[in-house]
Amino acid sequence: MPPRPQTAPHRRRGDPDIHRAPRRTHHPRRPARKPPCGPLRAFSFGGGWQSVAALVLAARGDLDFDTFLFANVGDDSENPATLTYLRRHAIPYAKAHNLTIRELRRIRRDGSIETLYGRLTREGSRSIPIPVRMSNGAPGTRSCTADFKIRVIGRWLKAHGATATNPATIGIGISVDEIHRANTRRAEPYERIVYPLLDLGIRRADCPRIIRSVGLPVPPKSACWFCPFHRLTAWQDMRRDNPALFTRACDLETLINTRRATLGKDPVYLTRHNTPLATAVPNADTLPFGDDPESTCDTGWCFT
Numbered sequence: 001m002p003p004r005p006q007t008a009p010h011r012r013r014g015d016p017d018i019h020r021a022p023r024r025t026h027h028p029r030r031p032a033r034k035p036p037c038g039p040l041r042a043f044s045f046g047g048g049w050q051s052v053a054a055l056v057l058a059a060r061g062d063l064d065f066d067t068f069l070f071a072n073v074g075d076d077s078e079n080p081a082t083l084t085y086l087r088r089h090a091i092p093y094a095k096a097h098n099l100t101i102r103e104l105r106r107i108r109r110d111g112s113i114e115t116l117y118g119r120l121t122r123e124g125s126r127s128i129p130i131p132v133r134m135s136n137g138a139p140g141t142r143s144c145t146a147d148f149k150i151r152v153i154g155r156w157l158k159a160h161g162a163t164a165t166n167p168a169t170i171g172i173g174i175s176v177d178e179i180h181r182a183n184t185r186r187a188e189p190y191e192r193i194v195y196p197l198l199d200l201g202i203r204r205a206d207c208p209r210i211i212r213s214v215g216l217p218v219p220p221k222s223a224c225w226f227c228p229f230h231r232l233t234a235w236q237d238m239r240r241d242n243p244a245l246f247t248r249a250c251d252l253e254t255l256i257n258t259r260r261a262t263l264g265k266d267p268v269y270l271t272r273h274n275t276p277l278a279t280a281v282p283n284a285d286t287l288p289f290g291d292d293p294e295s296t297c298d299t300g301w302c303f304t
């Protein structure tokens, strides 16, 4: 494979000035690339700050990725604001810079799409695939990230040639301040996981400046709207800005606990405070428990 043309000055690991990378003013469109002939490379695109910043850095030539994979866990499950941002801003920006955002779904054997909300609410379902909080506040075991993101992306990588002898490189958007989230999952044989934002020394706080520097708005936090990893302030924002969605989250929590009660099981909650969501996050300016410490998905496949 011929070497890629150098499109940006070389940067050393930890360079804090990456967001000030000079923009090409005479050739704003990234030149079309030849079809890849080496190992497959793709970036896991969560739709949040880090992913959109990575997209901008790729458009500038600072990141060597031109395919971004968005594992959509369901139009009924993703934060609606994330889907709006994706379609209104991220996909058009990618197209304008010869980059591709591919939206992937979980497909059942019969060819239909399965969504995470659909699995949670399916008639007679006993499974709780999301990390609901136990009475001590700890998250329960979850399968949502593996089933609806990691395997969905893995399936696409394998369908496009990734194998144990020719593994794909998959970029994850973990920033320097979240380095503890890196390397928490063992890679599958068909993939090699890399963390390019760490190599560039990018912090989460750098992302809005990188994104705004090309005229894009800063995206909302990306995660399922019912995710039990949300902080209390995120729930508070939802209750204020999208009360209908907040009510749906409360209804989902009630549905889960009604089913558990028929099985003789203890209730579980969407916050770590051992109390229903509407009580933990009242319709008021102050929170009865204060805010939670930062607690997000520890793998980097969600909330990035």
Ligand code: SF4
Binding pocket: 073, 130, 131, 142, 144, 145, 148, 222, 223, 224, 226, 227, 228, 229, 297, 302, 303
């Ligand atoms: S955002 Fe939360 S609920 Fe959604 S897939 Fe990730 S961990 Fe699961």
